[in-house]
Amino acid sequence: MMDTMFLKAALAVYFVSVLGYVTSIYVRRVMVAKVSTWIFFLAFLCHTISFIFRYLETGHTPVISIYETLSFFAWAMAGVYLAFQPKTKTRVLGAFVSPVTFLLMIAASKGLEGYVSIPEVLKSNLVPLHVILSVTGEALFALASFAGAMYLIQEGLIKNKKVSGFSRMLPSLSDLDRINHFCLMWGFPLLTLGVLVGSLWARTAWGSHWQWDPKQVWTLVAWVFYALLLHQRLAIGWKGHKAAFLSLLAFAILLVSLVAINLFFVTAHSFI
Amino acid sequence: MNIILIGMNHKTAPLEIRERLSLTCGNDANHLAEIMKFPEIQEVLYLATCNRVEVLANAVDTAGAVEKLRAFIFHHGNLSAEEMARCLYLHYDDEAVRHLFRVASSIDSMVMGEPQILGQVKDAYRTAVEHNTTGVILNRVLHHAFRVAKRVRTETGIAHNAVSVSFAAVELAKKIFGSLEGKTILLIGAGEMSELAARHLLNQGVRKILIANRTYARALQMAENFHGTATDFDTLAEKLRDVDIVISSTGAPGYVITPPMIEAAIRRRKNRLLFLIDIAVPRDIDPAVNEIDNVYLYNIDNLQDIVDTNVKSRQREAEKAEAIIDDEVGKYHEWFNTLEVVPTIISLREKMEGIVKSELVKSGSWMQNLNEEEKKNIEILAGSIINKILHDPITGLKEESRENGALPYIAALRRLFGLDDV
CATH class of the missing domain: 3.30.460.30 (Glutamyl-tRNA reductase, N-terminal domain)
Incomplete structure (x- = not known):
């Protein structure tokens, strides 16, 4: 039960950090954002501890049920943001990341009371590896899309000569483009490996590597978009506007695969 | 006072x-x-x-x-x-x-x-x-x-926020490029404002400055001033490939920089961002270039608008500042009032008595073994020590104040005994 206790603590502290970030935007003080970052870090620690307890108490890597996965997604996103925060120096990104983390945590906390028994088919070391790789990749893509959205907003403001208000809160175009690029560079190989590991497991569980299941298909479509984006960036030298826009589009497709499929479609990829 | x-x-x-x-x-x-x-x-x-x-x-x-x-x-x-x-x-x-x-x-x-x-x-x-x-x-x-x-x-x-056109240009450049370290500027034509903007940009770490002028001799002369490189006016289109910021202020009647020039340059420069500042009247740069991806064009009016907005916002901030100053003048006034002899003596006493009280509370654990009378005696002892210690300073203060020179003593006393720390 320690895991749920820490999860609730993390949820509460995430909420405080959201309030902090929102306040920092409202009062426009870097100090408030700095404090919020530390609070966010504290929440992240609670969250980490909760994972450890859950692992100890259930005996499986807690990334199996959809709720566990949501929680892990939130954790990975927070972790990646925190890890690169000192480098990117864009605290205002926290004002995007923290509310999303918090909402994911609310969704996750609905199903994390008590434990589910794991179907025999999922008891393979490949399954947690598949989830961890894919979800970390997807969390990076989420950050890429936040940076992309901020890029488009900032760019629109600069193009339309509205640079005196909200624009001051946003990082420079180059910084946002760099974050977008970075998250893409790391997210892509992780998701690719995640899918490969998944298909290795699928061979043992379903008898074939690929099933043309809706979830797989949508993920594949999103993967193709990301591959295209990465190619354009690296080979053609895409920067700025187009890259930001495409990273948003690709993430929208990925979201369909992540959320909509599990809710509205019958899929072989849903287990619990 | x-x-x-x-x-x-x-x-x-x-x-x-x-x-x-x-x-x-x-x-x-x-x-x-x-x-x-x-x-x-x-x-x-x-x-x-x-x-x-x-x-x-x-x-x-x-x-x-x-x-x-x-x-x-x-x-x-x-x-x-x-x-x-x-x-x-x-x-x-x-x-x-x-x-x-x-x-x-x-x-x-x-x-x-x-x-x-x-x-x-x-x-x-x-x-x-x-x-x-x-x-x-x-x-x-x-x-x-x-x-x-x-x-x-x-x-x-x-x-x-910048309140001059040239600083507004620098702030915009930072909004686009983040750091200006290692960037290159192209300065087209001459003019006080454009040269000032170029200087500000150089101060922000811009690495290289190219100078183009219709008269090459003038370009050479400016290049010397800025430690830059003079460049031929006819090769402008080529130069656009390599620079990050362009400041233009020529006396040309028509556009010096047109969308086809920029489009060609953007392809060659692999979409790197380009910031164009057009300070000339009539304008040097076709406004249509602002529609091109990753190209940002500001003319003199745009910059002036930013400056006007910033001036207004500074004026609004000045109201907040006046409130702070009101508050601080009040604090100064309060401090000044404490520079009288009597309030100083009172706060000195209060401070001492406060110390005794808190020490007695701290010693409560071992003093519980004492009976009421013994406790009372300890309090009396502490009180009379205070009186003895304070006697000389207080008498001295009173004497000085009769001679109208007490201020330095009061100030020193307040400082040494920390009477103003709240």
Whole structure:
């Protein structure tokens, strides 16, 4: 039960950090954002501890049920943001990341009371590896899309000569483009490996590597978009506007695969 | 309080009069000595910048001191009586303190929020301290003024955002590129404003500057000034591939830079961002280039709009600053009131009694073994130790105050016993 206790603590502290970030935007003080970052870090620690307890108490890597996965997604996103925060120096990104983390945590906390028994088919070391790789990749893509959205907003403001208000809160175009690029560079190989590991497991569980299941298909479509984006960036030298826009589009497709499929479609990829 | 502030600034005195006064006065320490010779004046600070001349004094006899200071300025500024009446302002006590706070916080400056004035006030104070012309009162006022200036700077946006066209261009460049380290500028044509913008950009770490001019000789000459490279006007299109920021201010009647030129350049430069600043009238750069991806074009009106907005926002911030200053003048006033003998004695006693009380509470654990009478005796003992310790300082303070020189003692006492720490 320690895991749920820490999860609730993390949820509460995430909420405080959201309030902090929102306040920092409202009062426009870097100090408030700095404090919020530390609070966010504290929440992240609670969250980490909760994972450890859950692992100890259930005996499986807690990334199996959809709720566990949501929680892990939130954790990975927070972790990646925190890890690169000192480098990117864009605290205002926290004002995007923290509310999303918090909402994911609310969704996750609905199903994390008590434990589910794991179907025999999922008891393979490949399954947690598949989830961890894919979800970390997807969390990076989420950050890429936040940076992309901020890029488009900032760019629109600069193009339309509205640079005196909200624009001051946003990082420079180059910084946002760099974050977008970075998250893409790391997210892509992780998701690719995640899918490969998944298909290795699928061979043992379903008898074939690929099933043309809706979830797989949508993920594949999103993967193709990301591959295209990465190619354009690296080979053609895409920067700025187009890259930001495409990273948003690709993430929208990925979201369909992540959320909509599990809710509205019958899929072989849903287990619990 | 016997604080006087007499002076003139850019709002009250025309340039020629300020000139006359600052030429003869400058920040010359001799004037401090001269003013200190007036028996009516105990402490003095003399501040002269290109926009203001201010004398802050702590006087024994206010009316006499004002007369002497007027005569001093009259003499040095070579002013007519009429000019003097028109240009000089005179503030007393709280209002004098408020004026100093406003000056130090740069609310009274010509360009509100400019950072130099605080340094100038600090320099003036340093000179005064070196010549020993400040004492308890002015030291406190000045230190308080530095604190207020810092508070205004951090708590309001008075110093935020560019209020000149060239700085607005620098801020925009940072908004686009983040750091300007290692960037390259192309300067087309000549002109005061464009050259100023280029200089500001160079100060921000821009690495390289290319200069194009219709007359190559002029380009060469400017290149020397900027430590840049002169370039042929006919190869502009090629140069657009390599630069990050373009500042254009030619006298050309038509567009010097057109969308096809930029489109071709953008392809060759692998979509790197390009910031174009068009300071020329008529314009040098076709406004249609702003529609091209990753290209940002600002003309002189756009920059001026930013400056106007920023000036307005500084004015709004100035209101917040005035509130802070109100508050701080109040605090100064409070401190000044404590400089009386009686309140100081009272707070000294309170402090001592407070210490005894808290020590007794701390010792409660071992004292519980004592009976009531023994406890009472300990309290009496502590009380009489306090009385003995305080007896001499209090008597001394009272004696000094009868001779009207108690201020330094009171201030020292308050400082040493930490009576002002709340």
